[in-house]
Amino acid sequence: MKINGKRRRWRNRPMAVLLAAMTALGALGVAAPAQASSGPYLMEFYIGTCLTVYNGTGNGQQVMQWSCDGYPNGQWWFDWTDSGWAKIRNDATGKCLTVYNGTGVGSAVMQWNCDGYANGQWYGTKILTVHGRDFYYLRNRATGLCMQLAQRGLPNGIVVVQASCRSDIPEQRLTWYPALG
Numbered sequence: 001m002k003i004n005g006k007r008r009r010w011r012n013r014p015m016a017v018l019l020a021a022m023t024a025l026g027a028l029g030v031a032a033p034a035q036a037s038s039g040p041y042l043m044e045f046y047i048g049t050c051l052t053v054y055n056g057t058g059n060g061q062q063v064m065q066w067s068c069d070g071y072p073n074g075q076w077w078f079d080w081t082d083s084g085w086a087k088i089r090n091d092a093t094g095k096c097l098t099v100y101n102g103t104g105v106g107s108a109v110m111q112w113n114c115d116g117y118a119n120g121q122w123y124g125t126k127i128l129t130v131h132g133r134d135f136y137y138l139r140n141r142a143t144g145l146c147m148q149l150a151q152r153g154l155p156n157g158i159v160v161v162q163a164s165c166r167s168d169i170p171e172q173r174l175t176w177y178p179a180l181g
Helices: 015-025
Strands: 037-045 050-053 063-066 075-080 086-090 096-099 109-112 122-130 133-140 146-149 160-163 174-178
Antiparallel strands (some): 037 050, 037 174, 086 096, 096 109
16 A cells, blocks of 8 residues: 555554554454444455455455455455354445355355345454464354465465364464554
8 A cells, every 4th residue: 555655564563553453343253232343454364465355346256365455455344243243344345255155165255245144244263373463263154164265375366265164274364453544
């Protein structure tokens, strides 16, 4: 993201900002008021790339990893439902992360209308803390499976699918912090 002609890299923000964001967000595993919204946040994978909707705004556009550039298509709002579950809405498209047309391992995670169904609700479980940063896996309410990069690697464009929730899989580990602009 460019501010005043200078490129800013948000993953290097002071730890105090990250910790404040985690506290404000309620660490995703803590119940929040119904319909309250928190964000926008960048959702960064443990391997240093962010969750992004790339090249599309309609229903069914698959989400993928991309450089953490701070553009709205890589920014997310957490719209709380009940008991700590959240709809995760993209800032650019207004659509939510959803498992649509598949309930098994390998089914695509994509954007879809924010309709409130269980297949568009996610719950975070803290699995790891590294250098003061908490990482979570995100479990889908309808399927019980977690978001995961479809393959290991750093190139932009690796899609996100569902997989069995495992804390030892780096491709499932996510953290989030404010998309400050």
